[in-house]
Amino acid sequence: MNRIAQAWRRVPTVSAKFLLILIPSLVLAVSVFSSVFFYNRHQDLRLALRDKVSTIADINAAALSASLWSFDVNAIRNVVQAIAANRELVCVEVTDDLADGLFVWPGVDCPTDSPNTERRAIKVQNLQVGTITLHFSYDAVREQLRQEIVNTVFLLLMMLAGTVAAALAALRLTIGKPLRRLIASILHSEQGFGHRPVDWSAADELGRVIHAYNGMLARLGEEEAALRKSEQRLSLAITATRSSVWDYDPTTGQYWWSKEFPALLGYGPTELAMTTKTWVSLLHPDEADDIVAESRRRRRDKALAYSAVYRMRRRDGQWAWIEDRATALRDSQGNALRITGTMSDVTERVQAELDLARERNILQITLDNTDQGIIKVDRDLRVVMSNRRAAEFLNIPPEFLAACPVFPDIVSLQRSRGEFNEMGDDPDLYLAYGGDDLEDGLSGGGGGGSVWEQPLTFKRRRPDGRIIEVRTNPLPEGGFVRTFTDVTVEARSAEEIFNAMQALGAAYADLKETQASLVQAEKMASLALLVAGVAHEINTPIGIAFGCSTHLSSRTQALNDAFEGGTMKKSDLAAYVATAGESSRLIQQNLTRAAELIQSFKRVAVDQTSEERRAFDLLAYLEEIVTSLGPTLRKGPHRVAIACSPGVVIDSFPGALSQVVTNLVMNALTHAFPDGTKGHMVIDVDDLEDGDLQIRFADDGVGIPEEHRNKVFEPFFTTKRGAGGSGLGLHIVFNLVTQTLGGRISVDSAPGDGTTFTLRIPKSIPAVAAVAGVDSPATSPATVGTASLETAAA
Structure with a gap:
């Protein structure tokens, strides 16, 4: 019975239970009624068949009386054949008592043990002349009954299906539909989508149940709204304080905590089982025994409130400081019925206190030392x-x-x-x-x-x-x-410091004077290069002019001798005129070239020996500078190209610019092209929109090693100390660019990839820079060295 009851409770739907009751009941009722009906029907058919056979026997007994009396065999046989036409008969037997004859259909003998027989005496005028015996079978009855049963069963099945369908439809309309809506509303609520009333109205019992259910949902919704608002407030308060709520029942040992507790330790809401064992497993091993003992003591003493701070393990393996505050609910004997409290993450506060204590300790140690x-x-x-x-x-x-x-x-x-x-x-x-x-x-x-x-x-x-x-x-x-x-030592050493500062000032003045002398010496060296250029460049046109004048003088003397001797011919005069014209042209051309060179060298020389500020054409001036360096450049296979747009006029110090270009060229000849290798140098000028000029001096030499790149502008730094390098050329360049010309300079180089010096100077230097260029063209080596590193890095 228990199994049947359990199986009945596991049936999933009301419709299935209804069918489990309805179908067996209908089948049982129809089976009972059908059995009674067909039993009676069977009996009726049997009686009807026996009556029919009996009637056939009576009728044919009378029909055979005359034939049997006259012993008309053919007639008897015809009657027997006619009787055999009835399919219910299985054997027909006619005996002739007078002639002791026997007529049998269909075989020789009829079964003697057949219970289903009808026997009639054949009489003629009350004299029995024979007997007719009819053997019959109920197979036809059974076949008819079977056919009726089949037809009836088919009809009953149709009726049963219709009845079940009608019953299910009625059940669906009266019970199933409202139940489904009720179940859907319940599932909707269980799945967390809110309470949805059941859309059903009826005056029956189920309608009243649904009405009551909808009323309960409305009240439950109001209560849940109020509870949800209260829970939100509590959750916000707990979250804001980084706390969680816990509850412990000492009588049952059940432990509960809010969802915020796993979140405090980095766990998901369902990752921690709500057991005391879980809580103990999270405690720090050094504190677990004391905390557990304290927790047990809470259940025994009479106190109502507790507070403790201990460490618990986070999910990531770190330790969090937890402040545990609890309140106990006790009975009249003081036994703890329930202990409820909060756990808050106070790691930041504890860490701040530890840091503060450590800082105080460090501060005190610092103060003491x-x-x-x-x-x-x-x-x-x-x-x-x-x-x-x-x-x-x-x-x-x-x-x-x-x-x-x-x-x-x-x-x-x-x-x-x-x-x-x-x-x-x-x-x-x-x-x-x-x-x-x-x-x-x-x-x-x-x-x-x-x-x-x-x-x-x-x-x-x-x-x-x-x-x-x-x-x-x-x-x-x-x-x-x-x-x-x-301050005893400071007071006694104040005078020593003052004297030292005076000595330092004198040394600084000497250093500036020495640096100015070095700059002047470098300028004189550049002027010597200029003088050598003058001598070399002017020698060629003057030599050509002198040769032409000598040739013209000799031809004049020859013409004069011919004239005085009376031997001068017209052709001699014509040849002399041609020679005089060509010589005059060459003398004039070369003397003009010499005059231009002298004027150019004069301007460059004057600029190099003075600090005068003036406006000048940049392209023409750069060409004059390169021209002045011609003798030095032609000592080796080196070339200097100038890429500058014509018409660029700047208001600056040409002498400083000449010194910068000369030093850059000489630096390249000394360091960039070792062993007489062929070199190319390019002076590229860009006129910027902001009023500045960008001058790039680039060579295709060996480049500067990385460890030397930030030191090239430092004074006295050179890699050619024993080969003529002084270490002041680029230092002077840096001072002239950054102070006299009011700009800045940087270097970019890589070993084997050449070197590029980039100058950015104003086209018209400010008045402050102009004064600085006149009064102090150089700074101290220490200052320049530091500035050069910053500029190179920039």
């Missing part, structure tokens, strides 16, 4: 912080100062030891240090303001000869900080 004595006094004149040097300078025991005494007690102790005897009759100094009367110290001795409310600095000499500087700084919240510094 500093050479300066420090004390802090609050608004009540109590010492709240000090170090050991303060006790030493105040000449009081460190233990006394560490006990946080009031400041007047310190002054009294010092006076008792004669600390203020050296002050003599100077009441102001004594009052500033502390005063004999604290009221005088607080009131400023009647001077109109407390000495503790304003900064104060003074020096005093201790009995041992040391000089102590005392500084007092008031605090905004009241009180003050006082420092004690031993």
Whole structure:
């Protein structure tokens, strides 16, 4: 029975249960009624068949009486054949008692043990002349009954299906549809989509149930809304305080906590089982035993509130500090019925407290290891912080100062030891240090303001000869900080420092003078190159002009001799005229070239030996500079190309620019092209939109190693110390560009990939830069070295 009941409860739908009741009931009822009906029908058919056979026997007994009396065999046989036409008969037997004859259909003999027989005597005038026996079978009855049963069963099945369908439809309309809506509403609520009323109205029992259910949903919705609002407030409060709620029932051992507790430790809401074992497993091993013992004690003592701070393991393996506050609900005997509390993450607070304690310890260690004595006094004149040097300078025991005494007690102790005897009759100094009367110290001795409310600095000499500087700084919240510094050494060495500063100033002046001399020497070296260029460049046109004049003089003398000798011919005169014209042309052309070269060299020489500012055409001036370097360049297979747009006029110092270009070219010839390799140098000028010029001097030489790149502008730095390098060329270039020309310079190079110096100078330098260029064309080596590194890095 239990299994049947369990199986019945597992049927999933009401319709299935309804069918499980309806179909067997209908089948059983129809089976019973059908069995009774067909049993009676069977009996009726049997009786009908027996009556029919009996009637056939009666009729044919009369029909055979005449034939049997006259012994008409053919007639008898015909009658037997006619009787055999009835399919219910299985054998027909006719006996002739008078002639002792026998007629049998269909065979020779009929079965003797057949129970289904009808026998009639054949009489003629009450004389029995024979017997007719009919053997029959109920097979036809059974076949008919079977056919009727089949037809009936088919009809019953159709009726059963229709009945079930009608019943299911009725069940669906009256019970199933409202039940489905009711179930859908319940599932909707269980799935968390809110409460949805059932859309059904009826006056029957199910309608009243649904009506009551909808009313319950409305009340439940109102209660849940109020509960949800309360839970939201509680959740917000718990989340804001990084807390969680827990509850423990000591009688059952059941443990519960809110979803915020796993989140505090980085777990999901369902990752931690709500058991005491889980809580214990999360405790720090060093504290677990004490915390568990404390938790057990809570259940035994009579206290109502508890508080503890301990560590618990996060999911990531780190340790979180948890503050646990609990309240116990106890019965009249004091037994704990329930313990409820909150767990809050106070890691930041605990860490801040630990950091604060560590910082205080570090601060105290720092104060104790500093050479300066420090004390802090609050608004009540109590010492709240000090170090050991303060006790030493105040000449009081460190233990006394560490006990946080009031400041007047310190002054009294010092006076008792004669600390203020050296002050003599100077009441102001004594009052500033502390005063004999604290009221005088607080009131400023009647001077109109407390000495503790304003900064104060003074020096005093201790009995041992040391000089102590005392500084007092008031605090905004009241009180003050006082420092004690031993300035004996500083006072004694002040004069030494002053003398050292004077010596340093003299050395600096000497250094600037030396640097100016070096710059002048470099300029003179450039001028020597210019003189050599003048001699070389002018020699060619002057030589050609001299040769032409000599040739013209000799031809003139020859023509004059011919004229005087009377041998001059017209052809001689024509040849002389042609020679004179060509010679005059060559003399004029080369002398003009020499004049231009002299004028160009003159301008460059004047610019190099003066610091005059003027406006000049940049392209023409660069060509003059390169021309002046021609003799040096032609000593090797080197070429200098100029890429500058014509018409670029700048207002600057041409001498400084000439010195910069000359030094860059000479630096490239010295360092970029070793062993006489062929080199190309390019001076590329870009006229920028912001009023500046960008001049790039590039060569295709060996480049500068990375370790030397940031040192190229430093004074006296050279890699050719024994091969003519002074280490001042680029240093002078940097000074002239950054100061005289008012711009900046940088270098970009890689080993084997050439070197590029980029200058950015204004087309018209400001007045301040112009004055700096005239008065101080160079700076100190140390300053330039630092600036060069910054410029190169930029």
